[in-house]
Amino acid sequence: MRERKGLITISGLILSVLLSVSGYAETSVWKATKNGETVYFGGTVHLLRPTDYPLPEAYETAYQASDALYFETDIRGMSDMSVQARMLGQLTYQDGRTLTSVLSEDVYQQLRDYAESVGLPMAMMQTFKPGLLITTLQLLEFQKLGFTPQGVDAFFDSRAMGDGKSIGQFETVDEQIGFLSRMGEGIEDEFVALSLADMEKIEQSMDQMIQAWRSGDVNALEAQFVTDMKNNYPQVYKDLLLDRNNRWMPQVESLFKNEETEFVLVGAAHLVGEDGLIEQLAAKGYEVAQL
Numbered sequence: 508m509r510e511r512k513g514l515i516t517i518s519g520l521i522l523s524v525l526l527s528v529s530g531y532a533e534t535s536v537w538k539a540t541k542n543g544e545t546v547y548f549g550g551t552v553h554l555l556r557p558t559d560y561p562l563p564e565a566y567e568t569a570y571q572a573s574d575a576l577y578f579e580t581d582i583r584g585m586s587d588m589s590v591q592a593r594m595l596g597q598l599t600y601q602d603g604r605t606l607t608s609v610l611s612e613d614v615y616q617q618l619r620d621y622a623e624s625v626g627l628p629m630a631m632m633q634t635f636k637p638g639l640l641i642t643t644l645q646l647l648e649f650q651k652l653g654f655t656p657q658g659v660d661a662f663f664d665s666r667a668m669g670d671g672k673s674i675g676q677f678e679t680v681d682e683q684i685g686f687l688s689r690m691g692e693g694i695e696d697e698f699v700a701l702s703l704a705d706m707e708k709i710e711q712s713m714d715q716m717i718q719a720w721r722s723g724d725v726n727a728l729e730a731q732f733v734t735d736m737k738n739n740y741p742q743v744y745k746d747l748l749l750d751r752n753n754r755w756m757p758q759v760e761s762l763f764k765n766e767e768t769e770f771v772l773v774g775a776a777h778l779v780g781e782d783g784l785i786e787q788l789a790a791k792g793y794e795v796a797q798l
Contacts, residue, residue, distance in 0.1 A: 534723045535775055536565035536798045539788050544763040547573060548785060550728070550775030551659035552720055554649055562659065563721055565798040570663060573770035575673035577762070579777075580683045582664045590680050597688045598639035605633045606640070614696045621703050637691030641702045648709050663772055677755045677773070686747060723797060725779050732776035733783075749782050756787055763793075 535550035547569035552559075561567075570576075584590055600609075606629075607615060618640075622629050625647055632640055667674050691698030705712070719727035737744040755777075762769045771784075778785050789795045 534563040534565035534798055535720050535728070535778070536563070536569050536723070537778070537785055537795055538569070538798060539763075539785075539793045539795045541763050541793045544765075545572075545768050546759070546762045547768070547770045548778055549659065549770060549772045550720060550778050551772050552717065552775065553658040553660060554654040554656060555658045555662075555717075556653040556655070557657075558653070559717060559721075560662075562662070563723075566659070566663075568798065569770045570666065572768055573672070574767040575675060575769045576663055576667045577675045577677065577758075577769055577771045577773075578660055578664065579773050580676050580678050580680055582660055583668075584680050585683075590684075593681065594684050597684050598636050599634040600636060606635065607633065609695045610699060611696050614700045617703055618699060621706070636688060637695050637698050638687040638689070640699065641691070642687070644702075644706065645709070648706055649713070652710055652713065654713070660772055663770075673767070675769075677758055678751070689746070720775055725797075728775055729779040733780040737780075748776060748780075752777055752782055752784055752787065755784065759784060759788070760791075 537548040539546050539548060549566055549569060606618065610618065619629050621644070622632070625644075627644075627647075632643070635643065664674065666672075715727070716731055718724075719731065733744075733748065736748070755773075759771065762771070773784070777783060780786065785795055
């Protein structure tokens with residue numbers, strides 16, 4: 508069970524794929540201060556349903572108090588046609604490989620059966636790398652459940668643009684594409700088979716995740732997004748969370764050195780856990796409080 512859960516956590520981070528704080532709090536928003544300077548941190552969910560709005564009040568409080576917003580990457584840039592072309596090139600096999608050649612016969616049959624059940628032609632997906640394949644299948648399931656791309660990131664990106672607030676990013680669009688391109692590499696059979704099996708429980712999993720996120724249940728968020736990946740797939744944990752958090756920290760700390768107040772909005776998994784941004788800030792002497 509731990510092995511299965513770990514892999515599904517990895518695939519979930521595609522969409523989406525959050526201190527020394529424990530237990531249950533009000534929201535997934537933190538306020539960090541040092542030397543009179545303040546930065547807010549909000550855990551994000553990249554896909555939400557219309558019924559998930561309005562967002563918890565703490566998000567609006569942090570937004571109104573901030574002069575600038577920082578995201579993982581350039582959200583609007585992801586929709587640029589040239590970026591879409593680069594994404595397609597990196598997320599599909601360009602060396603003659605296909606799903607037929609990288610998957611075992613048994614797993615490929617499972618995939619074909621699932622694709623037929625949802626009306627997707629296998630011919631369309633033959634050159635998809637595992638990251639693109641599973642993302643495509645998950646998005647279809649999410650759409651059935653009423654989820655849309657209007658998640659926390661997109662919501663506040665639009666707000667900031669309309670209100671004239673400054674917008675920044677911690678990594679490039681190409682870096683984000685690279686993470687997705689490497690997803691499942693070397694463990695294609697496991698990744699695809701276990702992700703397919705998890706599709707049956709996707710509604711329950713998303714409900715639990717949204718509930719934990721809204722209520723700021725740090726323990727549940729850490730268990731769902733961080734713990735199993737760290738224990739069962741340490742290299743993936745290093746690539747997706749640890750290394751990226753460490754690369755972001757100098758940028759995060761630089762935000763405390765200007766007169767502006769910033770609101771950092773990144774995937775919830777980047778904030779919780781011993782290697783999360785909140786814990787790292789607390790360890791460096793920043794005063795951190797969960798709102």
